[in-house]
Structure formats: C-alpha cells, structure tokens
Amino acid sequence: MTTRVQLEIFEGPLDLLLHLIKRNEVSITDIPIATITEQYLATLEVMQTFNLDVAGEFLVMAATLIHIKSRMLLPMADDEEDEEEGTDPRQELVRRLLEYQRYKDVADQLERRELLTRDVFVRSAAPAEAIPPGFREVSVFELLTALKRVLDRLPKDVVHEVMLEKITVREKMTLLLDHLRTQGKILFESLFAEVTTRMEVIVTFLAMLELVKVRAIRIFQEEASGPIQIEAAAGIENAPAVLAMQDPEDDHHGT
C-alpha cells in the first residue's frame, strides 16, 4: 500500500521522471536513459498491478523514453536529424524537465509563504457598515411609500394601459417645475389629482424624485402625519440647466 500511496503523488510523467532522476542521484542534463527508462516502465507496471488508472500521458512518455533509448544506441550521422521534430529527443526531454523543475521549485516557495485562510485570515463577513451602499438615500423609500398609497387608490391591473402612455419623466419634470413656478407651494397629493393611470402616477413620482435629487424641489411636512408639501428649492431658476446636465441619464425614463 505504501507503493500505491507514493504512486498517487506523481503529478504526471515529468514528475515521476524527476523523482527517478533524484533517486538515482543523476543529473537532469545527463540522464542515463537506459536506467531511467527501465525504472519508469517498472513503475508503470506497479501502477497497473495495483489497478491504478495509468493516465495516457504516462504511456506517451513511456513511448518517448523507449524512442530516445533506441536512438541513443544508433550511431548518429551528422546530417541525420530526428524525423519528428528536427531535434534530438533527449535534449527536448531535458529542456522540459528543467522547465518543469523550475515551476515545481517556485510552487514550493509559494506554498511556504503566509497563505490566506491557512496561516492568516481576513474578516470573513462584510459587516452591514461595509456593504457598498450606492443607494443609502433612505428618502427614496420614504417617497416610495407615498407612491404606494397613490397606487393603492388606483384600480388594479392597468398594466396594459400604461404601455400606451406617452408622457415621459422629463416632460413631467418640466410640467412640475412650471407648475411650481406659478403656484409656489403645492400638495403632494394634488400632483396626482388628475392622474388616472398607474403609469402616469409613477412617471409623476419619478419626475418628482429626479427633481429632489437635483435639489430643484424640496419635500416637507409641517407636522408629523401632516400633508406632504412640495415647493421649489431656492435657485429654482437654475434648475433647467441642472436638468440639461442630467440628459444622458434620463433616456431610460422614456415610456
């Protein structure tokens, strides 16, 4: 069973070869091919004896070793090149072993470093405070509650109807600003007085939201649970300019 355990630790044919080279205390650059080939094949045999699945790569390497060994035994003519690659097969093998060895070495070094989740740990759970907000503006939801109320007053399921609406958020924003310019302060509810579809409610609402965001309008109550009022923020005359700057973002509000 010890043999088996050892066999399973080979990462591949190159790993096995490096192991054999080390065990024989020979140099990678000067591999005694006959000996190493013999031991390599013997190892594969052991693997098969234990019914281990010998991966195709191991067999390919076996063939390569046998091929190199046979070439070693033949006198080599100066002009005769390897029929496959135009290079000496042992040389290519040496190059591969050396390169693989380099990465094995650095892998060892990496493994000895302070590894995250083995040696050191960072905070596991992002606390609530660390969650990216992006929309920490709770006021949006406060406003949406108002929207919900308005929606609840409307007949249910007019979804098809809303698709036909042509009014856009930008148009509503302009209307609302005009309205505020002439009326001064208005009641939130009055915005929806003549609105009949959910779509229009929502478009109106979104328009109001946009205006709050660019600080063109202000929404307030004079007392708790009192009527919600809307008024133009100071410097409303600048609002159209602000809106113009918002143009690219407004595209998605079109109906």
Place this chain on the structure above:
Amino acid sequence: MEREAIKSIIESLLFVADGPLTIQRLGEVLEGVEKEDLRSTLDELQAELENSGRGVRLVEVAGGYQLRTAKVNADWIKKFLGGRPARMGRATLETLAIIAYRQPITRAEIEAIRGVDVDGVINTLLDRSLIRAVARKDVPGRPFLYGTTPQFLQLFNLKDLTHLPTLKEMEEITLPEIPGEELPLESAEEC
C-alpha cells in the same frame, strides 16, 4: 497559556467572527481557560483599544463581544463607503425600489412601470443578491416573480419588509444626499 497570548487569540477570533462572540463560544475554542479569565481579558482588550484611541473598539452587544469601528470615525467611514466607484446607478436604484414595494413582481410588470427594458438592471440586482426569483407567475410563459433578499434588508438596515419606511417618516426628509458627494466638513473635522 500566557495572558498576552490569550488576548492575541481572542482579538484574532473577534476579528474573523461574523457576529458578536459570546464568552461561551470563546471558552469552547480556548478550552481550559476559565470564563473569568476570558472576561477579564476581554475587559482589558476593550480598555486598551479605548484608551489608545484606536480606530477599532470592542463593544459588548447582543450578549456577546464584537469589534466595531470607533464612533468618532463614522463620517469618514461613510465617506469611504459612499464614495466607492461601484455605486448603483439611478436605474438600478429605482428598479429596486419598485421591487421592494411591489414584490413579488415580474420583469414585465417592472418594465411596464419604468417604461424601459430592465434586463440589465435585474441582472445586476440578482448578481448583487439584492433580489431573487421567488416564484413563477401563473400566466402564459410562467415568468419569474422577483422579491427582495435578506441582503436587501441588511443593506437598508431593516429588520424586515414591514419596516420599510412609511409616510410618517416623510417628515424627516430634508434634502437627500447625492451619492458620492462629500460629507459636510464641519462634522468630519470633529474627529
């Protein structure tokens, strides 16, 4: 075990814990250390962090102990977190709002409300685990119905959906903060 070593271990455990840590739980890990010793070590750690004006403090909360940032740095943390580049866009925000208040709701219904295609936005929200498909609507095509997730509640610091802001809270509205904007310097400089 030495007291300083125990303190160091406790600090490490508090650091990796995802919630308040009870003395009980600490005792399970640090077997053999008496509860009184744990408690006095915690007190010591708490005092040290406090007295040296550290950015991280140890607080006793919800029956356990938890490392938290120093209150005095709150505005800076808000500025740091609020100024993150990967902020949610307006479209995402609004879609999330509609889902939060109208759940369960289908993609088509959201699109009907917003008047635009919301595929990308829905995917973003799904990716960030703020919404999830909760069921299928019994209409042709059996579209998914979306609802918000616990992460959504966490993000808005809500106990549950019934705690979504109500009309009463409207009074608290002054001017909403524009995301990414700087914090007022007066409050920041108090630190």
Place this chain on the structure above:
Amino acid sequence: MEREAIKSIIESLLFVADGPLTIQRLGEVLEGVEKEDLRSTLDELQAELENSGRGVRLVEVAGGYQLRTAKVNADWIKKFLGGRPARMGRATLETLAIIAYRQPITRAEIEAIRGVDVDGVINTLLDRSLIRAVARKDVPGRPFLYGTTPQFLQLFNLKDLTHLPTLKEMEEITLPEIPGEELPLESAEEC
C-alpha cells in the same frame, strides 16, 4: 488633523474595507493629508500592531494595505471557524505557479509544461478567482490567455507580481545543446 486621529481613521477604514486598501484610495477619503504622511502613519500602525503582539496585523499586499490575523494564531482560528480548510493541492499550486510567471498563457501552453491535462485545475482556479481569462491568443482556435488576479496576490501575501519568488533562469543551467543541434555523442553513449 492630528496624527493620532488620522491613524485611528485609517484603522477604521482598513477594518471596514473588503480588500486591500491603496494609499490612493485612503488619500481620496482623507483629502488634504499628504501621501507620505499616510504612508508613514500606516508604517507606524503596522509597527505598533506587530510590536504589541496583537491578534491583528497590518500587511502590505496586492498593491494595498490589509488587516489580517497574526500567523501565530492560525490554529486557533481554524479551530474556531471549523471545517476543513481548503488545502491547495500540488497540481493546483504548480499550475498557478506556471500561470503566475508565464502570463498571459494558454491552457495548451500550461499543459506542455506540466505534461498533463489541466482542464480541471484551470476550472478550479477560475472558480476561486485566482486566475482569469485576460485575452484570446491570435492563433487558430483563438484560445483564452490566462493571467492571475488580485486574489492571487492576496492568497500568497504578495505586494505585486514583481515580488514573486525568483524563478531560476533557464540560462543558468548548461543545457546539453541548443534545440536543433546534435547531442554530443560522448554523453549519449554513457547510457
């Protein structure tokens, strides 16, 4: 602002950050504080945590700064967190090493070096966000080219890729021959 206050704020920010924090980012939050001051404050904080044998340390990693638990407490944290820590196998490590040094690199190129199929390993590494596809190679089939991620740097506690352990130069080793040339017969005949 006072130096101690800055240090406290920095510690708070490091505590809430979900990854290494760059000097750049700290500078954006702490406007007006010079980069050198930030750096020296970080160094100071690092030294303080180190010298007082605290359970939390400050490390420079992946281009930024991050709070991490002290290595000496690793076993206790593992006991506390429970479960078997995901050990990194040899195949994974070797493949990761090859990608780290040779990036951008294709699957086939990695296989050529390791001598075995790496499909499974590549998928594991992609899942764990340690590598990512960075481009496609302009060869038939347009295979993906892989590179390492910031998470890779974090995993191995590396400041950046230039801090990888030195890879032994191939040139340092005397190869029998330059590819294409003949093998010297003397050495070949020894076999």
